[in-house]
Amino acid sequence: MTAASDELVRLHAENGVATVTLNQPERRNSLSMALLEALSEVLEQIAGDGNVRVVVLAAAGKVFCAGHDLREMRKQFDSHDFQLRLFRQCSKVMQQIVNLPKPVIARVAGVATAAGCQLVASCDLAVAEKGARFATPGVNIGLFCSTPMVALSRNVSRKHAMEMLLTGELIDAARAEQIGLINRAVEPEALDETVYGMATTIAAKSGHTLKIGKEAFYKQLEMPLAHAYDYTANVMAENMQANDAREGISAFLDKRDPDWQHK
Template sequence: VCIGLVGGPPRALQSCCVDPGLAICLWVCWLFSCPSSRPLDSAKVVRSLLKNMLPFSCPIIKTSHEALRLCLGLLSRKRHITRTSLTKQLHSTALLWSADIVSVHDAGGVRTVTLNNPKKRNVLSLAMLRELDVHFKEADAEHSVRCVVLCSSGPVFSSGHDLKELKIDSGGTAKIQEIFSLCTRVMTSIRRLSVPVIAQVNGLAAAAGCQLVATCDIVIATERSSFSLPGAAFGLFCSTPGIAVARCVPQKASAYMLMTGNAINAQEALISGLVSKVVPEEKLQEETDRVTSAIVAKSRSVLALGKKFYYRQIQMGIEDAYTEGEQVMLHNLQYCDSQEGINAFVEKRKPHWEHTDQKFSPCAH
């Protein structure tokens, strides 16, 4: 606040702030010393704010930047904004994003996204969903990412939505609608992601947490893991979680989970098709590494094409699926990576992928 009052330089924040959320709010104080009703150029505000936050280096500054982009993106739809409206929106966003409830780590083409709120059983709160939405979008856009591993800290993978946020008297139906809409966007973005998403489960996955698991492309779970759709017990049937579960679990099994709320163990989940592999807890990371290594060794562009058609053809009749599948195969063969893979197999060598959908040209090779 003192920095804001005296109009000190934004870089001075580096020596007194550790938390980006607080730093953002202080920077707002410094930036807007003008009357609250005076209109400001939105584009200049965005550029100045992001530029002056770059000197900060802490584990979650990237997340805070994305919070700013989301917040200011909404406000910048109008040519001019006021200090009051910007400060109000920015402050609420910064508070939601300042806690490191989702951590991200990159290594060897694998992006690991960790649900990191064990004290609250990794609930899919509005703040958590916002972060996941951003991280999945980033993974899709970054060419170096070959696959995503979604895991959690603590004994619970995720207990689903934060029921406190679903009380109508706490925020009204508009806020609840935002939570459900954002959750849907996160789930659909996993399916639309260009790279495979692997759920690494070591504990309970309940309600929307079970939905998150069911939505992932591959699921590796420990023997102690369990899965449930207990919403009816709380007066809120797991209607949206059931959408994902019913698409990978047979009808009788999914109906059992939805209508009784009883949890199924890892082996039952494996038999019903909810998970891909069950391993002892001490072997979880080893098995995950084995799967990610196999994925990273493939062409990103080929897997992206294959994943997209795989989920598309499931919804088709078999004849239509074969008809479109033929065209997808022909299209795939035109990729440089496709011809490189075939040539490498014939020549008994490892392929050298370009990881693009660039078409093959015989003259260029």
């Protein structure tokens, strides 16, 4: 599964890992309507591909993603309908990432600002090079980062999220790791090794189990404690009926490698 290099979003899959690359470096990979629609289509394609177990979200060029395309937005200043469609399309893509039945790892090189920072926060895991920078700078241009706030506030504490949203200032990768926006900040030469090492480790697991776990993780977060335990008890009981759970437990007890069937 490979998309052409002139696509807005490139797609390459190998050994259970799909790499999705934002491919508009000359536009700082800004999230225009066209790019958002292309990204949505690729995510939908991946969702139905049983050979893909992990997704890496990357970007071409020196900027991961500069957020929305402000030039496109300015051309549509007087169209409330366009602005609403744009933000709804962006929200759809972010929810597709969260609801995708495969873990998504952000590979961040360069700057991720506004909706680009939202993109990082929406991924399940994120690894950035130490030179990466992050911000939600909408407040600086009179457009508060309200939709990026949804993903940001679900990944870092309230005060850290509010500091980013109210000041609009850039933070470095070390700070992003400290507050939980990313998992790791690594040297640039170690970025791919770290990202794909993580992806390979995850891809070696049962795809069915990963799907169950990711879905349950996000659902239980929104529940009161007692409801979360009741829900996850049912999830685990159901999970026990899966072929891969029976195979995994048997393989562990028999001291052998499991033979996943991904079901």
